[in-house]
Amino acid sequence: MKRPRLKLLLASLAVPVLFTGCRSPDVYYWGHYEDLVYTTYAKPDKAPPELQVQFMEEDLHKAISANKPVPPGFHAHLGYLYFQLGKTDLAQQEFVTEKTQFPESTVFMDRMLANLSKK
Amino acid sequence: MKTRFLIPGLLAIAMGFTGCATKPYDYANFRAHPPRSILVLPPLNESTDTRGTYGYYSTVTRPLAEMGYYVYPVVVVDQYMKENGLPTAGEMHQIPLDKIRDIIGADAVLYITVKQYGSKYQVVTSTTIVTAEGKLVDVKTGITLWEGSASVQQSSSSGNIIADLVAAAVDQAINSSTDQAHYLAPQVNVQMFTTKNHGLLYGPHFPKEKEQ
Numbered sequence: 001m002k003r004p005r006l007k008l009l010l011a012s013l014a015v016p017v018l019f020t021g022c023r024s025p026d027v028y029y030w031g032h033y034e035d036l037v038y039t040t041y042a043k044p045d046k047a048p049p050e051l052q053v054q055f056m057e058e059d060l061h062k063a064i065s066a067n068k069p070v071p072p073g074f075h076a077h078l079g080y081l082y083f084q085l086g087k088t089d090l091a092q093q094e095f096v097t098e099k100t101q102f103p104e105s106t107v108f109m110d111r112m113l114a115n116l117s118k119k
Numbered sequence: 120m121k122t123r124f125l126i127p128g129l130l131a132i133a134m135g136f137t138g139c140a141t142k143p144y145d146y147a148n149f150r151a152h153p154p155r156s157i158l159v160l161p162p163l164n165e166s167t168d169t170r171g172t173y174g175y176y177s178t179v180t181r182p183l184a185e186m187g188y189y190v191y192p193v194v195v196v197d198q199y200m201k202e203n204g205l206p207t208a209g210e211m212h213q214i215p216l217d218k219i220r221d222i223i224g225a226d227a228v229l230y231i232t233v234k235q236y237g238s239k240y241q242v243v244t245s246t247t248i249v250t251a252e253g254k255l256v257d258v259k260t261g262i263t264l265w266e267g268s269a270s271v272q273q274s275s276s277s278g279n280i281i282a283d284l285v286a287a288a289v290d291q292a293i294n295s296s297t298d299q300a301h302y303l304a305p306q307v308n309v310q311m312f313t314t315k316n317h318g319l320l321y322g323p324h325f326p327k328e329k330e331q
Contacts, residue, residue: 026185027184027185027324027325027326028184028185030181033180034177034178034180034181037176037177037180037193037194038173038174038177038178038301040194041173041174041176041177042170042173042174042298042301071180071181071184071190072180072184072188072189072190072191072192073180073184073190073191073192073193073195074192076191076192076195077192077194077195080192080194080195080198098192102189104155104156104189104224104226105156105189105191105224106224107221107222107223107224108191108195108196108222108223108224111199111222112195
């Protein structure tokens with residue numbers, strides 16, 4: 001009985017150390033963004049655009065309540081999902097929001113916006 | 120998505136740090152061309168696990184963004200390139216820099232190579248290892264701003280042969296279906312990007328009050 005307990009103790013000690021490290025609290029509200037990016041590739045059938053949009057809209061509300069900005073790329077990703085769903089107006093709005101939040105994205109977002117107006 | 124925290128908790132974790140040479144990195148080029156934005160391309164995968172490229176790619180945005188950089192939306196970029204005749208990471212890594220400047224507008228490109236990615240099963244233990252290299256290149260000049268690498272290993276073993284045999288069987292069942300290496304990749308990033316005197320410098324969005 002002693003061994004498994006020791007193992008459990010070791011695990012419970014190791015995990016917090018690994019995951020907290022020396023980092024201070026995050027600047028951005030990450031929500032499901034990373035998991036959705038991963039699932040898009042690892043299990044595409046589990047991450048259809050409709051479901052991703054649902055998660056991201058929820059995250060957006062939570063970010064506002066937490067008074068934190070959403071990370072770089074969040075609005076662009078959401079815009080791309082709207083585009084996939086044929087919601088061009090919402091897509092356009094998100095691409096513009098990405099540009100406003102992060103002017104560094106301007107060249108790429110302008111390209112996305114130009115693509116929208118072509119279709 | 121909860122498994123991310125649960126599975127490591129089930130295992131006794133041993134970590135192996137490598138790299139971390141003693142001589143500090145020469146940041147002269149980095150300081151001369153400090154980027155605001157970083158385009159991360161899908162990593163080249165030299166491991167035998169086909170999940171290496173995207174299992175790793177999805178973990179890179181967060182550490183770079185939290186260090187103060189604008190990071191281009193990985194899925195949108197990847198999809199855009201695929202639609203424009205570049206289906207693989209290998210082809211994307213060949214894009215000329217002036218094209219990246221024109222199409223994406225990035226200040227710097229981060230090229231990552233995943234050297235090792237995956238889990239190995241011995242009789243009583245399982246070992247997951249992820250090793251990666253990164254190279255940050257200035258888009259305007261083509262100068263290398265930074266290079267780094269890191270490796271993290273995690274294994275399970277308690278010293279009790281019976282318990283380990285059971286645990287190894289469970290590990291194998293869990294690991295082969297859950298892409299355990301993906302959950303180790305964030306630690307590789309922490310090591311590669313934030314190790315003092317070897318990691319990246321902070322970017323323009325990094326809060327001043329957090330700098331030490």
